[in-house]
Amino acid sequence: GIQVEQSPPDLILQEGANSTLRCNFSDSVNNLQWFHQNPWGQLINLFYIPSGTKQNGRLSATTVATERYSLLYISSSQTTDSGVYFCAGTNTGNQFYFGTGTSLTVIP
Amino acid sequence: DGGITQSPKYLFRKEGQNVTLSCEQNLNHDAMYWYRQDPGQGLRLIYYSQIVNDFQKGDIAEGYSVSREKKESFPLTVTSAQKNPTAFYLCASSIGTGSYEQYFGPGTRLTVT
Numbered sequence: 001g002i003q004v005e006q007s008p009p010d011l012i013l014q015e016g017a018n019s020t021l022r023c024n025f026s027d028s029v030n031n032l033q034w035f036h037q038n039p040w041g042q043l044i045n046l047f048y049i050p051s052g053t054k055q056n057g058r059l060s061a062t063t064v065a066t067e068r069y070s071l072l073y074i075s076s077s078q079t080t081d082s083g084v085y086f087c088a089g090t091n092t093g094n095q096f097y098f099g100t101g102t103s104l105t106v107i108p
Numbered sequence: 109d110g111g112i113t114q115s116p117k118y119l120f121r122k123e124g125q126n127v128t129l130s131c132e133q134n135l136n137h138d139a140m141y142w143y144r145q146d147p148g149q150g151l152r153l154i155y156y157s158q159i160v161n162d163f164q165k166g167d168i169a170e171g172y173s174v175s176r177e178k179k180e181s182f183p184l185t186v187t188s189a190q191k192n193p194t195a196f197y198l199c200a201s202s203i204g205t206g207s208y209e210q211y212f213g214p215g216t217r218l219t220v221t
Contacts, residue, residue, distance in 0.1 A: 098150030
């Protein structure tokens with residue numbers, strides 16, 4: 001299967017700071033998603049981004065498919081951004097592979 | 109309200125008992141999935157179904173069984189053969205397999221003692 005490496009594993013930020021989360025894949029993927037897992041365990045869709053750049057408010061994501069990585073940018077972080085961020089990808093369309101996540105804590 | 113529901117939220121069982129987790133979606137999605145999450149880990153695929161009456165094993169299907177008799181429903185049974193059943197179980201669905209987004213339910217925390 002595809003190996004997914006996320007970095008950093010843990011991140012502590014002061015409110016208002018910016019951050020970049022990275023996701024590397026061991027093989028090409030044609031379907032890539034970023035999720036935020038809240039403290040209750042719910043996975044919230046952030047981006048579906050197999051290639052290119054997308055923005056949604058303070059969050060944006062870029063995927064460079066040819067180099068097998070994706071970046072998630074969080075600007076002006078807020079305490080509600082705390083949680084675990086996962087990326088997941090597939091090249092078969094049904095078997096998604098998840099990274100082990102980046103745990104983000106935003107301090108007021 | 110369209111979405112994916114999982115019940116119950118918390119489930120406690122004694123070792124040796126089978127237990128069935130419910131997953132229902134009203135999104136009219138063809139594909140449905142079951143994942144397992146252990147503490148500090150990512151999600152791993154147990155089973156997926158592309159259409160009614162069809163399902164395929166994921167990486168960690170041993171000790172689990174599923175059925176897909178209706179488009180809306182994809183229940184997961186954790187059998188007594190599953191050696192480490194205590195985990196957080198998440199159900200997901202997508203329009204189809206391929207280049208489509210997956211959407212997740214709220215999950216069920218299963219504790220087996």
